[in-house]
Amino acid sequence: MKILITYSSKTGNTKRLAEGIYNNIQLSDVTLLPIHEVEEVESYESILVGYWVDKGGPNEEAAKFMEGIKGKKVGLFATLGAYPDSQHGWDSLLKGEALVKEENEVVGKYICQGAVDEKLIEVFRKFAPGNPHAITEAKLKRYEIAKQHPNKVEMESIAILFRERLV
Ligand SMILES: Cc1cc2nc3c(=O)[nH]c(=O)nc-3n(C[C@H](O)[C@H](O)[C@H](O)COP(=O)(O)O)c2cc1C
Known part of the structure; x- marks a missing residue:
């Protein structure tokens, strides 16, 4: 099973989280790339995609990428300034999930501060x-x-x- 871990990050927090997932996931055939370097997604069965919260939802680059994912197992991870267990935190994660859940199987989602x-x-x-x-x-x-x-x-x-x- 090929897995892509990809992310958008303005100041490095979401990039560090993506790298942490990559270094700890202990699965073979995992590729780590920033979203702007992803050339194709057809070859991956699963995509773990990370965004930073901008105005209460996924940042624009990540949102555009997420809207284009179809027929995959998808995991979401995100960082934000607010507390992840605040209403704003939950909403920011659910807004990300809303972009992918109709066309994909969402396997999990996670949000933490940055x-x-x-x-x-x-x-x-x-x-x-x-x-x-x-x-x-x-x-x-x-x-x-x-x-x-x-x-x-x-x-x-x-x-x-x-x-x-x-x-
Ligand atoms: C322009 C801008 C808008 C932001 N908007 C929010 C927001 O709406 N809610 C929030 O909790 N954090 C917000 N933040 C904080 C970032 O989501 C947070 O610092 C995140 O970890 C940045 O990730 P990055 O280092 O991967 O870019 C904002 C930060 C910036 C720079």
Whole structure:
């Protein structure tokens, strides 16, 4: 069974998660490529695709790729700045699943935090208190926690989840 692990990543978090899956999945015939280097998907039976959350859903490059997948076993993985177990986290994962579930068999899905770009945090710092995007103590704490993800345990557990379901 040929497996493709592919991802879109702006600042490297989703790339690291993809590499963690690749290094821990312990299956043969696995290819790891960024989405922009994928030339064909016909030869793969399963595709594990990763995106970063942009405006509450899969980033554009990943979304376009995901919409084109048909007739495969598909696993999803994603990183975001919010807590993965928040409503926003669940919704961001379900939006990804919605893009692939009609035409494919979704074998599993996983979302975890990833460090938020400092430039974006600087933009948020300029919003006046009370604005929904303004920085709060709770958000600063969340950004600090986000810097510690994706971590080794997350990479190992997502790799195990996909391995169990693909074999
Ligand atoms: C332009 C932009 C928009 C983002 N939008 C969201 C969002 O809607 N929700 C969220 O939880 N995180 C959001 N984030 C945070 C990223 O999803 C998070 O840092 C992710 O790990 C980045 O992955 P990457 O390093 O693979 O690019 C956003 C980040 C950027 C730069």
